[in-house]
Amino acid sequence: MSNFLSSSIGKKTVMALTGLFLCVFLVEHLYGNLLLYANDGGAAFIEYSHTLVHSILIRSIEVVLFIAIIVHVVQAVYLTKQNSDARPVKYSVNKVNETSTWFSRNMGITGSFILFFIVVHLYHYFVPYRIMDTVGGPGQINVAQAVKIGLQDPVYAGFYFFSVCLLAFHLNHGFQGAFQTLGLSNKRYAPFLKMAGTGFAVLMFVGFASFPVLFYFGLAGGTF
Ligand code: HEM
Numbered sequence: 586m587s588n589f590l591s592s593s594i595g596k597k598t599v600m601a602l603t604g605l606f607l608c609v610f611l612v613e614h615l616y617g618n619l620l621l622y623a624n625d626g627g628a629a630f631i632e633y634s635h636t637l638v639h640s641i642l643i644r645s646i647e648v649v650l651f652i653a654i655i656v657h658v659v660q661a662v663y664l665t666k667q668n669s670d671a672r673p674v675k676y677s678v679n680k681v682n683e684t685s686t687w688f689s690r691n692m693g694i695t696g697s698f699i700l701f702f703i704v705v706h707l708y709h710y711f712v713p714y715r716i717m718d719t720v721g722g723p724g725q726i727n728v729a730q731a732v733k734i735g736l737q738d739p740v741y742a743g744f745y746f747f748s749v750c751l752l753a754f755h756l757n758h759g760f761q762g763a764f765q766t767l768g769l770s771n772k773r774y775a776p777f778l779k780m781a782g783t784g785f786a787v788l789m790f791v792g793f794a795s796f797p798v799l800f801y802f803g804l805a806g807g808t809f
Contacts, residue, residue, distance in 0.1 A: 634721075688755075705744070
């Protein structure tokens with residue numbers, strides 16, 4: 586087992602499994618955020634956030650999620666280094682451009698930016714609500730209002746939007762790549778998986794990008 590995990594294919598497998606787990610998390614996270622559009626003064630979103638904090642099951646999944654992100658990032662660093670060590674002389678730029686896109690060759694760059702976004706995002710929402718207790722208590726703003734205030738800041742809204750664009754490119758290549766890594770793709774299924782990956786990336790883009798756009802332009806959150 587430890588030989589497998591330290592081998593190149595073992596690292597790629599871990600990368601694929603953690604990547605797909607993070608994709609499941611994205612779907613769940615998007616569902617939660619969409620409650621912000623319920624037109625109920627933020628009640629459904631507040632209730633949902635409250636459930637997340639008070640469910641022992643969700644708290645445990647949260648720990649797994651943090652571990653998955655760390656493992657995904659650590660393996661990404663190893664694999665990116667391994668790939669560049671194995672290829673000390675860069676390919677001729679034209680040939681590489683013909684067979685792959687910039688985004689598929691630079692998952693490390695899009696991933697690093699996503700990591701930066703995750704850290705800033707946690708600092709913005711997780712820390713005040715879950716650690717500092719400055720949001721959601723009596724006499725304080727609630728979580729829905731905290732989201733709205735954050736996304737009305739042009740710098741944060743722009744940063745959020747740009748990060749979601751990079752996430753979409755990461756997913757567009759990563760989603761189908763994960764199935765290939767796990768040996769679940771072949772010549773017949775590959776075009777379907779490619780389409781599914783692009784569909785998933787577009788769905789995540791439209792869903793998550795809607796928050797900075799609609800809140801920044803005052804088209805959402807009118808009731809809280
Ligand atoms: C919610 C966040 C993220 C999701 C959903 C996600 C998803 C994925 C998926 C599904 C793959 C494909 C795995 C494979 O090819 O087998 C992947 C690959 C990759 N990810 Fe992420 N990822 C996320 C965050 C990150 C972060 C924070 C980094 C930080 C460096 C990163 C770096 C990479 C790299 C370098 C690869 C390519 C590995 C390789 O094939 O050589 N990802 N990601």
